[in-house]
Amino acid sequence: MSSNSESLGHLPIDAMSTAAGEATKTDTHGHSHDAHGGHGEHHEEQNFFLKYFWSTDHKIIGMQYLFTGMLMALVGGFTVYVFRMQIAFPGISVPGWGRVTPANYDGLITTHGSVMIFWVAMPVLIAALGNYLIPLMIGCDDMVFPRLNRLSYQIFAISILVLGASFLVKGGAFGGAWTSYPPLSAKAEYNLTPQGAPLWLLAVALEFVAFLLGGINFVTTVMNSRAPGMKMFDVPMVVWMIVIASILFMASVGPLVAGAVMLLFDQTVGTHFFDPNKGGDPILWQHLFWFFGHPEVYVVLLPATGIVAEIITVFSRKKLFAYKTVLYTAVGTGVLSFFVWAHHQFIAGIDPRMANIFSLTTLLISIPVAEMMFVFIATLYGGSIRLTVPMLWALAFIGEFLIGGVTGIFLGASGADIYFHDTYFVIAHFHYTFFPIAFISVFAAVTYWFPKMFGKMMNETFGKLHFWGTIIPFNFIFIPLFLLGVRGDHRRIFDYSRFPDLMKPGMPELRVLATLSLVTLLAFQAIFLLNFFYSLFKGKKADRNPWLANTLEWQTPSPPPHGNFPEGLPTVYRGPYEYSHPDRAQDYWPQNEKAAS
Amino acid sequence: MISKYLEAGSTYAGDIDSLILLILAVVGFWGLLAEVVFFGLIFKFAEKEGVKALYVTGEDPKEKRWVSIPHYLTLIFDVMIIIGALRVWAEVKLDMPQADETVRVTAQQWAWTFTHPGPDGKLDTEDDIRTVDELHVEVGKTYHFELASRDVLHSFSVPIFRLKQDIVPGRIIKGWFKPVITGTYDIQCTEICGIGHGLMPAKIVISEAGKHQAWVKANAGVAAVAAPVSGSTGGMP
Ligand code: HEM
Numbered sequence: 083m084s085s086n087s088e089s090l091g092h093l094p095i096d097a098m099s100t101a102a103g104e105a106t107k108t109d110t111h112g113h114s115h116d117a118h119g120g121h122g123e124h125h126e127e128q129n130f131f132l133k134y135f136w137s138t139d140h141k142i143i144g145m146q147y148l149f150t151g152m153l154m155a156l157v158g159g160f161t162v163y164v165f166r167m168q169i170a171f172p173g174i175s176v177p178g179w180g181r182v183t184p185a186n187y188d189g190l191i192t193t194h195g196s197v198m199i200f201w202v203a204m205p206v207l208i209a210a211l212g213n214y215l216i217p218l219m220i221g222c223d224d225m226v227f228p229r230l231n232r233l234s235y236q237i238f239a240i241s242i243l244v245l246g247a248s249f250l251v252k253g254g255a256f257g258g259a260w261t262s263y264p265p266l267s268a269k270a271e272y273n274l275t276p277q278g279a280p281l282w283l284l285a286v287a288l289e290f291v292a293f294l295l296g297g298i299n300f301v302t303t304v305m306n307s308r309a310p311g312m313k314m315f316d317v318p319m320v321v322w323m324i325v326i327a328s329i330l331f332m333a334s335v336g337p338l339v340a341g342a343v344m345l346l347f348d349q350t351v352g353t354h355f356f357d358p359n360k361g362g363d364p365i366l367w368q369h370l371f372w373f374f375g376h377p378e379v380y381v382v383l384l385p386a387t388g389i390v391a392e393i394i395t396v397f398s399r400k401k402l403f404a405y406k407t408v409l410y411t412a413v414g415t416g417v418l419s420f421f422v423w424a425h426h427q428f429i430a431g432i433d434p435r436m437a438n439i440f441s442l443t444t445l446l447i448s449i450p451v452a453e454m455m456f457v458f459i460a461t462l463y464g465g466s467i468r469l470t471v472p473m474l475w476a477l478a479f480i481g482e483f484l485i486g487g488v489t490g491i492f493l494g495a496s497g498a499d500i501y502f503h504d505t506y507f508v509i510a511h512f513h514y515t516f517f518p519i520a521f522i523s524v525f526a527a528v529t530y531w532f533p534k535m536f537g538k539m540m541n542e543t544f545g546k547l548h549f550w551g552t553i554i555p556f557n558f559i560f561i562p563l564f565l566l567g568v569r570g571d572h573r574r575i576f577d578y579s580r581f582p583d584l585m586k587p588g589m590p591e592l593r594v595l596a597t598l599s600l601v602t603l604l605a606f607q608a609i610f611l612l613n614f615f616y617s618l619f620k621g622k623k624a625d626r627n628p629w630l631a632n633t634l635e636w637q638t639p640s641p642p643p644h645g646n647f648p649e650g651l652p653t654v655y656r657g658p659y660e661y662s663h664p665d666r667a668q669d670y671w672p673q674n675e676k677a678a679s
Numbered sequence: 680m681i682s683k684y685l686e687a688g689s690t691y692a693g694d695i696d697s698l699i700l701l702i703l704a705v706v707g708f709w710g711l712l713a714e715v716v717f718f719g720l721i722f723k724f725a726e727k728e729g730v731k732a733l734y735v736t737g738e739d740p741k742e743k744r745w746v747s748i749p750h751y752l753t754l755i756f757d758v759m760i761i762i763g764a765l766r767v768w769a770e771v772k773l774d775m776p777q778a779d780e781t782v783r784v785t786a787q788q789w790a791w792t793f794t795h796p797g798p799d800g801k802l803d804t805e806d807d808i809r810t811v812d813e814l815h816v817e818v819g820k821t822y823h824f825e826l827a828s829r830d831v832l833h834s835f836s837v838p839i840f841r842l843k844q845d846i847v848p849g850r851i852i853k854g855w856f857k858p859v860i861t862g863t864y865d866i867q868c869t870e871i872c873g874i875g876h877g878l879m880p881a882k883i884v885i886s887e888a889g890k891h892q893a894w895v896k897a898n899a900g901v902a903a904v905a906a907p908v909s910g911s912t913g914g915m916p
């Protein structure tokens with residue numbers, strides 16, 4: 083494939099971006115420097131540990147988050163395997179675990195939910211991709227606060243150790259669900275995990291601190307360090323989305339951190355913030371949790387849609403349909419997402435009249451979300467669509483997320499939610515949103531940016547095998563769960579055989595089908611790991627722009643050296659999606675290529 | 680649709696089912712249409728030798744119609760759904776009809792205690808009937824219920840009624856139902872309440888007037904004792 087390196091303007095070093103300020107030096111041995119020149123720090127040769135664990139290079143930190151997230155996904159995957167086996171085959175000795183006790187079961191579902199959201203979706207979508215992509219895509223040499231960035235990962239790593247420790251203490255890991263509602267979560271006499279519960283909470287709180295630090299960095303960097311010429315509307319969509327998501331996160335997490343501290347005090351020092359017997363209010367926690375929790379789902383959704391925007395434009399060789407509309411819908415969704423939280427609490431004991439307001443706002447939010455999907459679909463129109471592996475994932479995101487979106491309407495309609503609340507319908511709904519977000523879009527991103535990250539191409543055949551081996555079982559897990567939800571299966575139940583209404587013909591079979599599909603899906607992930615590591619070491623070499631894309635990260639060597647742009651930081655002349663422009667013979671037009679016409 | 684799997688056992692169950700059906704029709708149609716268009720475009724615009732993609736910015740109002748028309752349609756259908764949702768919500772949760780009788784539901788880790796009025800039809804008298812894990816009601820009568828918890832959150836769910844309401848310690852939460860069929864069905868706790876959450880099934884027994892009254896007479900004054908709060912014993916039931 084041809085690369086466009088000839089056309090790269092070799093810019094003088096002093097024409098670089100301003101805010102980061104300092105010239106970046108890259109030494110010829112390929113070693114990276116710990117700190118940037120000009121921070122007044124000494125330079126030293128780095129050993130492996132310093133390079134990969136003590137680095138301030140945004141790319142290394144991005145990889146740390148990526149690999150940690152992948153590792154945690156294995157934990158999330160293992161836990162769901164164990165408890166799904168118990169649901170489908172109650173009482174069996176699960177291979178790799180043994181018999182599942184009710185306490186085990188609750189610990190497993192709690193760990194699965196918290197790990198997948200807080201330690202997989204968040205680190206991969208926001209931290210890994212944000213760190214790796216933002217400086218490369220806006221054309222600067224690093225984050226504005228590189229050491230804050232390193233600190234963020236270190237705190238994140240500690241949060242994992244704390245979570246891990248909760249499995250080893252007396253009473254075992256917390257089992258009060260990822261929502262951690264008091265009084266169950268507040269008192270050891272109720273949850274029977276005297277140390278597991280506070281450790282879980284501490285781990286979550288630490289994780290939030292890590293992402294606050296990361297968020298500050300992302301927003302500041304994008305505002306200050308864009309390449310010369312890059313106007314607001316020339317910023318690639320995925321960067322915008324990560325920035326908006328970071329702002330949403332920072333604006334919503336405050337109340338939850340406060341709530342977490344209050345709950346930690348209730349657990350450990352005997353305060354009564356959530357204790358109804360002493361004048362506290364357990365529902366207050368639910369408000370604090372969901373005031374964060376709902377925006378949080380958009381915090382992870384937005385980066386995923388950004389990834390999709392990058393990929394469908396490249397592989398349909400089309401300009402993104404209505405760039406500004408996408409941006410406005412993202413902001414609109416973000417703002418609205420602060421006004422829908424109580425749809426998780428329709429029947430929680432809040433004033434029932436509140437449901438009317440929150441039902442209305444919830445249905446309203448479906449408008450910008452739907453509009454974003456329409457924009458993506460419209461982008462395909464008139465394209466020249468190539469079904470590469472990343473494109474398959476990006477398209478699958480749209481197809482599957484639509485199902486997640488429309489099923490949200492059933493739940494947002496207060497009258498219908500009376501029946502569906504806390505059933506498997508809810509589980510299926512949010513997995514049709516979260517799975518596309520945390521896995522489908524992430525596989526899209528990894529397969530798309532892999533050549534840039536590691537300088538190697540991934541294997542297409544294995545990629546497609548993994549794609550189908552994931553997408554087909556995925557639907558065979560969650561369509562049965564929709565049906566079970568419709569038939570009344572409620573969630574977080576260790577053994578359904580005590581409920582005759584939930585053991586009617588067909589229901590146990592649907593549970594088994596879902597579990598077997600899950601096992602299939604998990605097994606196919608081995609192909610991904612194989613492909614990933616095989617390609618990493620043995621893959622075909624990738625040149626700098628294998629997909630013929632426009633954005634800046636593709637206009638520098640793969641992988642980019644420390645400092646990112648060895649030929650000098652780029653200058654930007656146009657938006658990121660000028661594909662198939664009528665004035666040009668080539669069907670792409672890199673952002674930094676000097677205008678000829 | 681739901682009554683195919685689960686009898687519609689209360690006056691409002693049918694209305695909730697119809698609402699769900701309405702939503703299914705609306706979002707099912709539009710969701711399917713979106714998927715069809717989506718897959719259609721993928722096939723129609725597959726890469727072809729020598730054919731360049733169109734250059735469409737989507738900023739032109741004429742092009743924007745592709746998005747804005749579906750957008751307004753979404754709004755219209757949202758309004759339809761919201762009207763249905765709020766009406767059903769009001770029926771179940773806001774408007775309490777006059778009660779013929781009141782029952783008290785007390786949840787704890789991990790059992791239910793139901794307090795029924797005795798033959799005098801009133802609560803808090805000598806002849807009240809207290810049962811564990813079994814609620815007895817008469818078909819065709821309007822009941823108010825009062826929910827209380829001794830420890831953590833629980834949720835009172837009677838799937839055949841399409842009724843669900845969380846129970847919050849420190850409060851009494853009220854609601855109503857009117858059974859329209861007879862039989863014995865599940866009551867479930869649907870809010871995670873500790874390790875025994877999956878082990879607190881209960882029954883609702885709905886009978887004809889005669890049979891129900893006979894049960895009331897035979898059990899007047901019975902005061903079953905619910906198991907102690909198991910959490911404090913630290914063990915499993
Ligand atoms: C952005 C993608 C979305 C994600 C990641 C998501 C995620 C979730 C999650 C995690 C829950 C369950 C929480 C729990 O109870 O443990 C949930 C429930 C809910 N979702 Fe979504 N959701 C998304 C989109 C939507 C949309 C577009 C709507 C409505 C238009 C919606 C409406 C609801 C409602 C009403 C509930 C509460 C249901 C109940 O608990 O009874 N969601 N969602």
Ligand SMILES: [Cu+2]
Pocket residue numbers: 375376379422423425426
């Ligand atoms: Cu929500």
Ligand SMILES: [Cu+2]
Pocket residue numbers: 833834868869870871872873875876877879
């Ligand atoms: Cu329960």
